[in-house]
Amino acid sequence: MSRKVYILLTDTGTWFSKLIGLYTRAKLNHASIVLDEEMKEVYSFGRKNSLNPLSSGFVKEEVFGNLVRAVTRRTECELYCCTVSEETYERMRLQIRHMEYHQHKYKYNFLGLFGVVFNISIERKNAFFCSQFVAYMLQKHGVPIVNKSIAQITPEDLQNCESLELIYSGDLRQKAKNLHQLPMTS
Numbered sequence: 001m002s003r004k005v006y007i008l009l010t011d012t013g014t015w016f017s018k019l020i021g022l023y024t025r026a027k028l029n030h031a032s033i034v035l036d037e038e039m040k041e042v043y044s045f046g047r048k049n050s051l052n053p054l055s056s057g058f059v060k061e062e063v064f065g066n067l068v069r070a071v072t073r074r075t076e077c078e079l080y081c082c083t084v085s086e087e088t089y090e091r092m093r094l095q096i097r098h099m100e101y102h103q104h105k106y107k108y109n110f111l112g113l114f115g116v117v118f119n120i121s122i123e124r125k126n127a128f129f130c131s132q133f134v135a136y137m138l139q140k141h142g143v144p145i146v147n148k149s150i151a152q153i154t155p156e157d158l159q160n161c162e163s164l165e166l167i168y169s170g171d172l173r174q175k176a177k178n179l180h181q182l183p184m185t186s
Helices: 015-024 063-071 086-101 109-118 130-140 155-159 174-182
Strands: 002-010 030-034 042-049 051-063 075-085 167-173
Touching: 002 086, 002 130, 002 155, 030 130, 030 155, 042 086, 042 130, 051 086, 075 086, 075 155, 075 174, 086 130, 130 155, 167 174
Parallel strands: none
Antiparallel strands: 002 030, 002 075, 030 042, 042 051, 075 167
16 A cells, blocks of 8 residues: 655745745745645644744644735645655654654754755754755655755755656645645545
């Protein structure tokens, strides 16, 4: 039996995302891993408090909650998927549950972002930036990604990953609205 794992890339519109976009010149600068078709289990590394970008780390994101309600403008996104075995899916899910339970031990890898700018791989224990976390989860669980250090992976690299299939591109609010009415097919 196999399961789908989804990767959600977004333009969050925050000043921090805009700052990253100035460097990357990419329109989508945030990456999350999604474990369910309804997009209720969405995980990443980002802000814990929307008013304080320094208060960041492991987060469970709410596509139907704060993210969609708070965003009044069009939020561009791309949703990718890959197929993994049931066993691999359960291992990923267990690891994410462990990280969620111990989230106080996980930090945002701000230094790692500077490493990307200067082409230096900066890996820190229990610290990730969003695309580094997604790449780590995929690679650790046997999903091939691009041929570079996970400490150098950007959301744009994930867009170009041959193991991921693009299944939606457009407005996140519209996708959330459609999901609420009709779940994605696996």
